[in-house]
Amino acid sequence: MxxxxxxxxxxxxxxxxxxxxxxxxxxxxxxxxxxxxxxxxxxxxxxxxxxxxxxxxxxxxxxxxxxxxxxxxxxxxxxxxxxxxxxxxxxxxxxxxxxxxxxxxxxxxxxxxxxxxxxxxxxxxxxxxxxxxxGFTYRHAPAVEYAKTLIAQGAIGRITNVHCKLNADYSADPRGARTWRFELGKAGTGVLGDLLSHGFDLAQYLVGSPVGAVSALTETFIKERPAPGAGTGHNAAVADDAPMLPVENEDYAALLVRFGCGAAGTFEATRVGVGSRCDYGISVHGTAGVIGWNFERMNEVEICSGPFARDYGYTREMSDHRFGDFARFQPGAGMGLSFDDLKTIEGARFVRSVVSGTQVAASVADALATSRIASAAIESVSSGRWVTVPEPTGKTTFDL
Ligand SMILES: NC(=O)c1ccc[n+]([C@@H]2O[C@H](COP(=O)([O-])OP(=O)(O)OC[C@H]3O[C@@H](n4cnc5c(N)ncnc54)[C@H](O)[C@@H]3O)[C@@H](O)[C@H]2O)c1
Incomplete structure (x- = not known):
């Protein structure tokens, strides 16, 4: 200790x-x-x-x-x-x-x-x-914070469209256990909650505006999985003779969205994406440039901005002291943080909120905002129509 x-x-x-x-x-x-x-x-x-x-x-x-x-x-x-x-x-x-x-x-x-x-x-x-x-672990990644600052300063002009993907392979093996994550009564949605809650929050945090309308489709590619044995979560064991149980929520989701500020957006997520380890990425496009980030290379950001934006395309910047809380973890540019470090940043924001009485961590209202997008997506899947997402309520922080 x-x-x-x-x-x-x-x-x-x-x-x-x-x-x-x-x-x-x-x-x-x-x-x-x-x-x-x-x-x-x-x-x-x-x-x-x-x-x-x-x-x-x-x-x-x-x-x-x-x-x-x-x-x-x-x-x-x-x-x-x-x-x-x-x-x-x-x-x-x-x-x-x-x-x-x-x-x-x-x-x-x-x-x-x-x-x-x-x-x-x-x-x-x-x-x-x-x-x-x-636990919106990605919004305070130092490179994401840097991107947010640049976007807020107008580095990419007016935001026109956003592309966000959360493609993972954590359930790509059909012999992977049917844990609580695949049960409607225990997980609720599949990738809409497990992965896209992160993506919705990340996008709203970077754009500073809520998702206001959604058109969605979902798929379940692996329809049944073996019952879990000992262990928990992703590490649950599977016996050779384990009975097969139905997968009750979606493996995949794709959404077209409209943000409140008028920007367009696309979201896509899979948990069975062979080859996609943690391909969690976002690019925010504007009238004067674009900024992209991907968790698999979380210590860098790709930027196209400035007077020569149309001539050169993206350039890559590695994390340094200008990037969010980077300097608390590493003294020199280009030295990487880890997933656990992102959780420390998140935890410190919670602790700071508790001792100061001021909400500086992602709040339960932010989580509700992402749940409402997921809920609108489910409604859109069943109706085949665009669905309006209710305006966020409560003390949200994505828009501060
Ligand atoms: N922020 C992130 O990046 C991130 C990543 C993974 C999981 N999560 C979220 O974290 C939560 C937990 O996921 P996990 O991967 O740690 O799950 P897990 O399966 O590894 O662990 C769940 C734990 O809950 C315990 N549990 C079950 N019933 C309980 C009860 N009645 N009282 C107290 N504990 C009980 C289990 O024994 C187990 O130890 C989920 O909501 C998941 O969506 C967030």
């Missing part, structure tokens, strides 16, 4: 899967990377119904206690802030309980299995007057 500096902030963790472990690592890194915050997260208690997993996380990260019951986390007197890293169908219950306990929470996307559930979370958090954080 890092040497304690400044104020202690008691933290509780609900669910110690992939994300729960990553939140824990982020809390531990904060006193080092964000010493000026003068906050030392104190890892108090972790809950997971898989008790072996909870106590392994306790040992690994130095939580003082572990339990199977999330209510013990919320009731603990030393817990001042909570991470909610459960599968989607538990988000609403846990978030409402955290709000009732008056504890600010950092919750994973997509925040529930539907826009209605996300709206309940926003209502509970905002009526309790809580700051929140949401």
């Amino acid at each position: 890092n040497v304690a500096t400044g104020r202690r902030l008691g933290v509780g963790l609900i669910s110690a899967g992939w994300m729960g472990r990553l939140h824990s690592r982020a809390y531990r890194a904060i006193p080092d990377k964000y010493a000026d915050l003068e906050v030392t997260p104190d890892l108090v208690i972790v809950a997971d119904p898989d008790l072996a997993n909870a106590s392994a996380a306790q040992r690994q990260f130095g939580y003082r206690q572990s339990t199977a019951d999330y209510r013990e986390v919320l009731a603990h007197a030393d817990v001042e802030a909570v991470s909610i890293c459960a599968p989607n169908y538990l988000h609403r219950e846990f978030a409402l309980a955290a709000a009732a306990a008056g504890k600010p929470f950092w919750i994973e996307k997509p925040m529930g299995i539907s826009a209605a559930q996300a709206a309940d979370v926003v209502a509970a958090a905002e009526s309790a007057g809580l700051v929140t954080g949401v």
